[in-house]
Amino acid sequence: MWKGTAKTKKGANMIYLDNAATTQVRSEVIEAMLPFLDKKYGNASSLHSLGQEAKTALEESRAKIADMLEAEPDEIIFCSCATEANNFALKGLAFEAKKQGKDHLIVSKIEHHCVLHTAEWLESLGFRVTYLPVDEYGVVKLAELEEAINEKTFLVSVMYANNEIGTIEPIKEIAKICEEKDVAFHSDAVQAFGKIPLDLKKVDMLSLSAHKIYGPKGVGLLMKRKHLRIQPLLHGGGHEFGLRSGTENVAGIVGFAKAMELALKEMPRESKRQARMRDKLIKHALQIPESRLNGHPKKRLPNNANFSFRYAEGESIVMKLNEHGIAASTGSACSSPKLEPSHVLLALGLAPSEAHGSLRLTLGRYNRMEEIDYVCKVLPEVIEELREISPFWHKKS
Amino acid sequence: MYSEKVLEHFRKPSNMGKIKNASGIGKVGNIVCGDVMWLYIKVGENSKGEEVIKDIKWQTFGCVAALATSSVVSELAKGMTIENALELSNEKIVKELNGLPPVKIHCSLLAVDALHEAIYDYLEKHNRPIPEKLAKKHERIQKELKEIEKRYKDFLELEKRLEK
Numbered sequence: 434m435w436k437g438t439a440k441t442k443k444g445a446n447m448i449y450l451d452n453a454a455t456t457q458v459r460s461e462v463i464e465a466m467l468p469f470l471d472k473k474y475g476n477a478s479s480l481h482s483l484g485q486e487a488k489t490a491l492e493e494s495r496a497k498i499a500d501m502l503e504a505e506p507d508e509i510i511f512c513s514c515a516t517e518a519n520n521f522a523l524k525g526l527a528f529e530a531k532k533q534g535k536d537h538l539i540v541s542k543i544e545h546h547c548v549l550h551t552a553e554w555l556e557s558l559g560f561r562v563t564y565l566p567v568d569e570y571g572v573v574k575l576a577e578l579e580e581a582i583n584e585k586t587f588l589v590s591v592m593y594a595n596n597e598i599g600t601i602e603p604i605k606e607i608a609k610i611c612e613e614k615d616v617a618f619h620s621d622a623v624q625a626f627g628k629i630p631l632d633l634k635k636v637d638m639l640s641l642s643a644h645k646i647y648g649p650k651g652v653g654l655l656m657k658r659k660h661l662r663i664q665p666l667l668h669g670g671g672h673e674f675g676l677r678s679g680t681e682n683v684a685g686i687v688g689f690a691k692a693m694e695l696a697l698k699e700m701p702r703e704s705k706r707q708a709r710m711r712d713k714l715i716k717h718a719l720q721i722p723e724s725r726l727n728g729h730p731k732k733r734l735p736n737n738a739n740f741s742f743r744y745a746e747g748e749s750i751v752m753k754l755n756e757h758g759i760a761a762s763t764g765s766a767c768s769s770p771k772l773e774p775s776h777v778l779l780a781l782g783l784a785p786s787e788a789h790g791s792l793r794l795t796l797g798r799y800n801r802m803e804e805i806d807y808v809c810k811v812l813p814e815v816i817e818e819l820r821e822i823s824p825f826w827h828k829k830s
Numbered sequence: 831m832y833s834e835k836v837l838e839h840f841r842k843p844s845n846m847g848k849i850k851n852a853s854g855i856g857k858v859g860n861i862v863c864g865d866v867m868w869l870y871i872k873v874g875e876n877s878k879g880e881e882v883i884k885d886i887k888w889q890t891f892g893c894v895a896a897l898a899t900s901s902v903v904s905e906l907a908k909g910m911t912i913e914n915a916l917e918l919s920n921e922k923i924v925k926e927l928n929g930l931p932p933v934k935i936h937c938s939l940l941a942v943d944a945l946h947e948a949i950y951d952y953l954e955k956h957n958r959p960i961p962e963k964l965a966k967k968h969e970r971i972q973k974e975l976k977e978i979e980k981r982y983k984d985f986l987e988l989e990k991r992l993e994k
Contacts, residue, residue, distance in 0.1 A: 744985070746865070748893035752832075752840060767893030770933055772863040785981045789864050789891075822846055822897065824857075824868040824889035825985040 599737025859978025865892030
């Protein structure tokens with residue numbers, strides 16, 4: 434078996450191609466965090482020196498992050514994860530908008546479940562939701578967005594780039610439409626930050642997560658422009674400008690700031706390097722008969738490749754790859770707790786037979802070209818093996 | 831998530847493939863997740879003159895659980911009398927695999943259904959009496975298969991074209 438760069442607990446090395454799921458925390462980040470898990474354990478709300486030490490670290494991190502997002506420090510609200518940030522953006526604004534008699538929001542059909550299920554829940558409370566369709570590549574249809582906005586619309590939420598297929602959305606254009614129509618615009622940029630430059634000038638709210646950029650799990654943030662009023666989800670001691678109560682995760686936030694800083698610094702080089710590996714994967718995978726690339730051929734994240742292989746089932750593909758020491762993921766129905774194929778793949782108009790055989794490979798800073806060469810060799814064998822077992826597959830030679 | 835036993839069958843499945851001139855074929859589909867299994871049996875006689883499953887092969891389009899249950903069902907049923915094979919239950923299969931994740935239990939139904947459907951096919955072809963329970967099962971399977979055929983229209987049309 435090829436020795437990949439990622440260590441597993443058994444000591445075997447894996448080729449980790451699931452960086453859209455989560456990433457390995459970088460050593461610089463761990464180093465920055467450790468003092469706040471150890472001696473600098475103060476509560477940032479305490480008056481004494483230990484508390485103030487934590488408070489200083491918290492505010493320095495906030496200022497750094499604000500700078501990176503071209504925002505003001507009091508526009509950065511830390512929370513536990515991007516799921517919370519997305520819930521917060523939608524629900525927080527919905528409850529505020531209701532006071533002004535607005536009850537309509539627009540989300541794309543390919544949002545993460547934490548946006549879609551929040552929208553559905555708001556619908557159950559009487560809000561109205563438009564689920565915006567996408568084209569065959571997963572790009573939101575701008576004309577339909579313009580049409581969907583009405584005088585009752587208070588929010589448009591479209592992700593910066595999709596987590597499954599890597600398609601980058603026309604954020605600038607969407608933000609412009611929202612500005613013209615005076616509707617708040619929220620974007621989930623969890624997968625995009627650190628991979629592509631973000632244009633945030635006209636974005637009113639933005640969600641980010643630390644663990645997708647080599648930071649720790651359990652910390653996320655919502656960037657929210659000052660002019661926008663939203664209601665908190667968590668009430669309590671009035672932390673985070675009264676918008677998110679709960680003792681701040683100082684170590685996590687310090688690690689988050691460090692991870693963001695390093696991600697931006699490395700982005701120009703890393704995105705090019707990863708794009709080369711991605712393109713190699715795409716080139717080789719598409720040589721497999723009856724395969725297709727999911728997502729946009731050009732407007733896609735540098736670290737994302739997503740394929741469908743007909744006549745092979747996704748969970749089996751992932752588990753076969755696992756046997757070869759390769760970590761990947763799938764949108765197959767068999768892999769989801771509800772046994773439904775990925776809503777993203779279905780929104781692209783894929784046939785169930787294609788959604789059933791999907792494979793996502795997402796690269797990261799630890800991957801090397803040698804690993805990709807190995808994957809390019811193993812993948813056709815794995816697909817062939819599974820097709821041999823399938824009743825539908827006939828060798829067309 | 832999966833037991834080591836499941837993974838063993840997944841890695842090295844038994845009796846994979848097709849039987850030409852099979853005595854019975856069971857084609858089943860799982861309407862929940864979309865997995866599909868075709869199972870072939872060859873019926874013969876054992877030394878006591880009883881009707882037994884002499885050979886068994888299968889083809890499955892599905893997840894790890896579907897492949898593992900296909901494999902284990904084929905191992906268990908091989909050499910069994912028709913009567914005993916009809917008594918095989920999915921509880922037995924799940925037990926044989928040292929359990930399956932709860933969400934995957936439905937996959938274990940697929941393999942047992944395919945086996946019983948193949949026996950139905952054999953009995954019907956030979957104008958033999960069909961137990962009431964088996965007939966009922968056949969009805970349900972056929973209904974589900976229609977749903978699945980709709981889902982995989984593209985696959986099945988291709989197959990028809992190739993058979994011509």
